[in-house]
Amino acid sequence: MARLTAGIAASHIPAIGAAVDNGKTAEPYWAPVFAGFDWTKAWLKAEKPDVVILVYNDHASAFSLEMIPTFAIGCADSFQPADEGWGPRPVPVVEGHADLAWHIAQSCILDEFDLTIVNKMDVDHGLTVPLTLMFGQPAAWPCKVIPLAVNVVQYPPPTGNRCWRLGEAIARAVESYPEDLNVQIWGTGGMSHQLQGPRAGLINKTFDNEFLDDLTADPERLRTMQHIEYLREAGSEGIELVMWLIMRGALGADIRELHRFYRVPASNTAVGHMVLEKTS
Template sequence: MDHAKTEEPYWRPVFEGYEFSRAWEEENLPDVVFLVYNDHASAFDLSLIPTFVLGTGAAFATADEGYGPRPVPGIESDPELAAHIAHSLIRDDFDLTLANEMTVDHGLTVPLSLMFGDVGKWPCKVIPFHVNVVQYPVPSGARCFALGRALRKAIESYDRPLKVQVWGTGGMSHQLQGPRAGLINRAWDNAFLDRLVEDPVGLSRVPHLEYVEEAGSEGIELVMWLIARGAMSDLDGSGDVEVKHRFYHVPASNTAVGHLILENHTRAQEPAEGVK
């Protein structure tokens, strides 16, 4: 997108997979996106390795990742909702790092670009939530899934009527180094997408070693999707989810691209959260 290559034959199929999603976002524009992502040594490096970081500031600038910031706007956040979520999650025994100041890198801005396009300002507020999936030890899928369930409780207990979407991000199977560099596992990726919809509890129990063996060293990023899935109402019987869109594509550089929109339906209200 930054180099105007989206219509080139190699890249066109990737971006076509998000055309439905952009239309869906226009019809279901939230007040706030709670965006789960991982920093790539921009805000946090080996000198500081927090497991979960909740952005609690009013705004966050785009990071310079070594060649200047991406030509996209920074994000405006919702510090009041973020503070409420912080209180709720910490009371539920999740140890968070709270960041009033940090920069946000491509792990956060690329999903926004894919869903909202080339804009001068993002059309909603964004609360950044960083998960360490770079330096071991990293959190388990079960821990991320439980955090998602606690996140739903936090959002629903807020005393203002906001439309909130929860986005889980991260590449599917890929490995960037070593003898298996370039690894892509289509079958495992698609089984992950199946289980994320149909058996999220069982999927949350998949151990780290399976992610590494089957999806490559960077495939562990998929645990971040479980935070978003944990925020859905079907898990406690208060509603159900509807698959609005599913997309999977290889190649996209050296990473498999997968994308889901799960629309949350509760029995007491209209569709609330969309989960990416």
């Protein structure tokens, strides 16, 4: 059977991708940001996941206000890097795992989660920046990737509890897949930030670090956190953190924190990162 072994949480700030693509990672501003992922890069080389289920949000690259799925799973064999207005990022094509993706779709839909099945979509920085942070600049990504896009752009986004329960359903799906695979699930986005209006540039270090603490210490608090609290404390884009709860819900009760990193600034937000291992 497939095994869901670990989860990773990470911000997917577009400026991070630009810093890598333009050779700026060693500059004083950026070097401490990338140093926070050195541990994880080494750990992933040892862990060698076969498949990553990567939870992210699309930034008007594959979807628009004309069509807004709450949860959408990519079931294609491959996904091209999106052109976000300045050309596609110079990163490898994302190779999918169509068989497992279709299995997850079937299992979750029969488990009463209505996933939108997507057979063709380009993937933007929300997905490619985390891959770059974890794997650097390889000629090809070292594992298959199943994109799971979540609407956190147009109100109403899903609740934290709904995201958590989807994570649980994904775990059941993975564990019923007959092939022996080492599967990880990554939750991306956040942390606190706001891109527009009078509070543009908002960063709430206290909120961010309490969120990181409670991913392990008090996940029930995060499950029941209301949209208005994300908006008030973490800014209009802080709602992206509900995507971390899909990852956390998939891992179950028995987990161990292996690595944590938090830094301000990185562009106009903070970088948050955590690695969790499933222990049973």
